[in-house]
Amino acid sequence: MAGTKKKIKREKIYVKVNSDFDSTGAVTPKAIIWVDGRTFKIDSVRDFRPASTLGPGHVGDCYTVLIHGEERQLFFERTNTLYGSRLGRWWVETQQPVS
Numbered sequence: 698m699a700g701t702k703k704k705i706k707r708e709k710i711y712v713k714v715n716s717d718f719d720s721t722g723a724v725t726p727k728a729i730i731w732v733d734g735r736t737f738k739i740d741s742v743r744d745f746r747p748a749s750t751l752g753p754g755h756v757g758d759c760y761t762v763l764i765h766g767e768e769r770q771l772f773f774e775r776t777n778t779l780y781g782s783r784l785g786r787w788w789v790e791t792q793q794p795v796s
Contacts, residue, residue: 704795714771714787726760726771729789737764739771748772757785 713730729737740763748759757774775785 706793706795708791708793709788710791711786711788724773726762726787729764729771729787739764740766743768 710732712732714726715728715730716724716726718724725742726739728739731737742760742762744759744761746759748757757772760771760773762769762771770790772788772790773785774788776783
Protein backbone atom coordinates (compact mmCIF):
# COMPACT_ATOMS: atom_id res chain seq x y z
CA MET A 698 0.00 0.00 0.00
CA ALA A 699 1.31 3.40 -0.92
CA GLY A 700 1.81 5.73 2.00
CA THR A 701 1.83 2.98 4.64
CA LYS A 702 4.49 3.60 7.24
CA LYS A 703 6.22 0.68 8.89
CA LYS A 704 6.65 0.89 12.63
CA ILE A 705 10.22 1.07 13.85
CA LYS A 706 11.40 -0.16 17.24
CA ARG A 707 14.32 1.83 18.64
CA GLU A 708 16.64 0.19 21.12
CA LYS A 709 19.49 1.65 23.16
CA ILE A 710 22.52 -0.67 23.11
CA TYR A 711 25.35 0.01 25.56
CA VAL A 712 28.77 -0.59 24.01
CA LYS A 713 32.44 -0.44 24.92
CA VAL A 714 34.33 2.42 23.25
CA ASN A 715 38.07 2.91 23.00
CA SER A 716 38.78 6.62 23.24
CA ASP A 717 41.57 9.13 23.77
CA PHE A 718 41.61 11.96 26.29
CA ASP A 719 43.83 14.94 25.49
CA SER A 720 45.57 17.20 28.00
CA THR A 721 42.51 19.50 28.16
CA GLY A 722 40.17 16.62 29.02
CA ALA A 723 38.51 16.46 25.60
CA VAL A 724 37.56 12.92 24.61
CA THR A 725 37.76 11.47 21.09
CA PRO A 726 36.16 8.07 20.44
CA LYS A 727 38.41 5.79 18.35
CA ALA A 728 36.57 2.44 18.08
CA ILE A 729 33.27 0.84 19.06
CA ILE A 730 33.42 -2.70 20.45
CA TRP A 731 30.10 -4.48 20.01
CA VAL A 732 28.81 -6.87 22.68
CA ASP A 733 29.83 -9.88 20.54
CA GLY A 734 33.42 -8.59 20.30
CA ARG A 735 33.32 -7.09 16.80
CA THR A 736 35.33 -3.86 16.62
CA PHE A 737 34.39 -0.94 14.39
CA LYS A 738 37.17 1.61 13.88
CA ILE A 739 35.95 5.21 13.88
CA ASP A 740 37.50 6.95 10.87
CA SER A 741 36.64 10.46 12.06
CA VAL A 742 34.38 12.48 14.33
CA ARG A 743 32.22 14.73 12.16
CA ASP A 744 30.31 16.54 14.90
CA PHE A 745 29.98 16.79 18.66
CA ARG A 746 27.10 18.36 20.58
CA PRO A 747 25.35 18.17 23.92
CA ALA A 748 22.52 15.65 23.71
CA SER A 749 19.72 16.95 25.88
CA THR A 750 17.36 14.49 24.14
CA LEU A 751 18.64 11.53 26.16
CA GLY A 752 15.57 11.81 28.35
CA PRO A 753 14.57 13.43 31.63
CA GLY A 754 17.35 13.50 34.19
CA HIS A 755 20.02 12.40 31.71
CA VAL A 756 22.94 14.51 30.60
CA GLY A 757 25.20 13.51 27.76
CA ASP A 758 26.75 14.11 24.40
CA CYS A 759 26.18 13.00 20.82
CA TYR A 760 29.07 12.28 18.49
CA THR A 761 28.46 11.97 14.76
CA VAL A 762 31.14 9.54 13.65
CA LEU A 763 32.23 8.10 10.32
CA ILE A 764 32.62 4.30 10.19
CA HIS A 765 33.38 2.61 6.84
CA GLY A 766 32.13 5.69 5.00
CA GLU A 767 28.80 5.86 6.84
CA GLU A 768 27.72 8.42 9.42
CA ARG A 769 26.50 7.01 12.74
CA GLN A 770 25.43 8.52 16.05
CA LEU A 771 27.36 7.57 19.18
CA PHE A 772 26.09 8.80 22.53
CA PHE A 773 27.81 9.31 25.87
CA GLU A 774 25.48 9.26 28.86
CA ARG A 775 27.10 10.98 31.83
CA THR A 776 26.71 9.51 35.30
CA ASN A 777 24.62 11.75 37.56
CA THR A 778 26.54 10.82 40.69
CA LEU A 779 30.20 10.14 41.29
CA TYR A 780 31.28 6.50 41.50
CA GLY A 781 35.04 6.76 41.62
CA SER A 782 36.21 6.29 38.05
CA ARG A 783 32.71 5.89 36.53
CA LEU A 784 32.09 8.97 34.41
CA GLY A 785 29.32 7.54 32.24
CA ARG A 786 28.71 5.05 29.48
CA TRP A 787 28.52 4.87 25.70
CA TRP A 788 25.54 3.70 23.67
CA VAL A 789 24.20 3.48 20.14
CA GLU A 790 20.63 3.33 18.96
CA THR A 791 19.46 0.50 16.72
CA GLN A 792 16.31 0.53 14.65
CA GLN A 793 14.39 -2.67 13.91
CA PRO A 794 11.19 -2.95 11.86
CA VAL A 795 8.21 -4.18 13.89
CA SER A 796 6.18 -6.91 12.22
